[in-house]
Amino acid sequence: MKLINNLIIVSLLLTSCQLQEANKKEEPINAEEIQIAKNLIQGAFDDLWAGVDSSKISNYHTDDFIILEQGEIWDNDRIKEYMRDQLANPDRAKRTNRMEYISIDKYGESIQIAYYNYAEFTRADTLVGEARWLESALAVATKDGWRLKMMHSTWAGD
Numbered sequence: 651m652k653l654i655n656n657l658i659i660v661s662l663l664l665t666s667c668q669l670q671e672a673n674k675k676e677e678p679i680n681a682e683e684i685q686i687a688k689n690l691i692q693g694a695f696d697d698l699w700a701g702v703d704s705s706k707i708s709n710y711h712t713d714d715f716i717i718l719e720q721g722e723i724w725d726n727d728r729i730k731e732y733m734r735d736q737l738a739n740p741d742r743a744k745r746t747n748r749m750e751y752i753s754i755d756k757y758g759e760s761i762q763i764a765y766y767n768y769a770e771f772t773r774a775d776t777l778v779g780e781a782r783w784l785e786s787a788l789a790v791a792t793k794d795g796w797r798l799k800m801m802h803s804t805w806a807g808d
Contacts, residue, residue, distance in 0.1 A: 679756035686796050687754050687761045690789055692747070694798060695767065700745040702733040710798055712790065717801040743771035743778050759791040760799075766806065782806045 694710040697703050707726050717724045724732075736742055752764040764786045771779040787801045 677756060679754060679761065683756055683761065684754050687763050687789055688749070688751065690796055690798060691749055691763060691765065691787060695747040695749075698729065698733075700747060702736045704730045704733045708794075712792060712797045712799045715798055715800065717803060719803050720805060741773070743773045746770045746772070761789040761796070763787045763789065767803075 690710060697706040698710060707729065711726055713726070715726055717729075746769065748768045748770075750766040750768065752766070753762070754764075755762045767783045767785050769781045769783075770777060771781075782805075783803050784806045785801060785803045788799050789796045790799045
């Protein structure tokens, strides 16, 4: 019984050490990786959400990408559906996004990004709306480069 208890204690200590090690930053993020993360976020919003170009989804998202959007779970197929709806509206407003980054941190082969997303909506050069979201994203290294695996978006007002 004492041997079993000792094995359990050793096992718990090893697991605890492994978890603590996994939660540490494996390496500091460098300027190039910070720029890659910013380009990934800005590009995704410029090409996908403003440009509504579904042919570019794979340039920014993993195949299993999800976004937690105001209590809903959207995957790439749901995003394509949104884009089809947007493209069907010839009078849709033009969207321009600007990001204000809160933090960008690297954990092994992933980058965690937190930011405010500010959007302006214009029609015929007239501002028709503004919005702001508090968002986070997880980018992962893939064979094709860095891609977004997950995002979370919370409405933060006009």
